[in-house]
Amino acid sequence: YQTSYANELPALYRNLGGGLFQDVTKPSGAGAGLYPHVNWGAGFVDFENDGDCDLYIANGHLQDNVHRYSDTTTYETANSVLLNEGNGRFRDVSSLCGEALAERRSSRGIAIADLDQDGRCDVVVSQARSRPTLLRNESQPAGHWISVRLHGRGTNRDGVGARIRVMANGVSQVREVHSGRGYQSHWGTEVPFGLAAATAVDEIYVQWIGGGEQVVKSPPIDRVVHIIESSSGRP
Template sequence: LNGKPVGKGLGVAPVDYDRDGWIDLVVANDTVRNFLFHNRGDGSFEEIGALEGIAFDRDGKATGAMGIDSAYFRNNLELGIGIGNFANEMTSLFVTAGEQPPFADEAVLLGLGPDTRLALTFGLLFFDADLDGRLDLIQVNGHLEHEINKVQPSQHYAQPAQLFWNCGESCRTAFRLVTDAGDLAQPMVARGAAYADIDADGDLDLIVTQNGRAAKLFRNDQQSGNHWLRLKLIGDGGNPDAIGASIELSAGGITQYRSLIPARSYLSQVELPVTFGLGQGTGVEKISVVWPDGTRQQIRPPGIDRLITVVKGAP
């Protein structure tokens, strides 16, 4: 009645979707249209989710949206925003056409269609599970109703997580469900999901919270032999963690793009260091950091398979 957007927000993704230097907000709403609050740069925001194609799914319907994350999963400037939805609704993957919006829901085309329909997804994250240089997708699932199986035989209270491997644009579909995901296949009543390199071996481990049950830590025992590089940014002033910075890393003729935005998934925060998978590559050609104030800093490529600290303004 007051003309302001009213929703049931369960997940928020801070992301500079139009690359104008200002962090915008995408809100995953439960059963009503999703919001996209465009940052005008003057301390105000404008809600333009419908205009930019992210308010509804590919069928033009509002979904039971919950967990959310954003990433340049194609290693170009086409931005993807993944949203986990309620049971009997597919996961949404909104992708820009080229480097600018509007978005289109490409979940089916990219391989996230039928495999995600039965899952009730809360936590959802992009991360490079196998350090091959392409961001994969993990979604953790669990129903709301303890005895849902009695009225919907296809549904279960505890559900396995789903890991989708990003096999690149040369494949028929970009994402493929990993059928041998180890302990991730154990049914859980999952809610939040976050990643961190818990054991300092370079790959990203997963922490999953559950409803009324103990949280689980899934250690990633990477056997691929792929190389990696991790960056910890040190900012200045009132933002020592450099939240909102972006990093570009070029290696093997491919440029990867990351944003230092730890608020991701559903009621979760990931670690602050940023991880880049390098595949079988043995070196890095270029690293560029754009700090939250817009300052760009070139970083001399170090060795690989290590964590390096980058201090704003340091030579």
């Protein structure tokens, strides 16, 4: 996902494999409500634990006098939340996300993590000429969850670059461990998964950046699972 300047659509590219990508911004609705604004940090995260990654976008113009020559955007504007409907489309639900999302700032970077360990991902937003904003997720979750924290031994300490696959109720979800993300931001290295209707996880498969593989069978859910590289395979 690539954010953009004012009067330009951000872009969502679908990976077709073989080094090919397809621009699916318009058919997916991933640019809904964003065209007038300057977009900065953005990130995919499952806010509802329904197994589908939603999209949070920080908005805010560079010029504090933009209102003098534009009637479509302002220096301070609201951020955006696009809900993944699970059918290849996103829907703008920003107006349904409470007073905090309606607040107008000139936002820049974002960091998303479950700060209070309640299974719901929260958002920290950096602001131009202002203090950062902490948004606590108080939505009603649609399912259980599990978070994975890797501890590298033969590779780097935080497992950066590793690929994690969670299998639950016949559904496979894959995430990678990143360090920096988006605009001047770091999310931490704990990787959350929403489990939707699943009441158990069959296995967690880890492919470490050094090439090693590891499987954890039947881990507990609704908690953070710690996996140590080259351990016995139990959390």
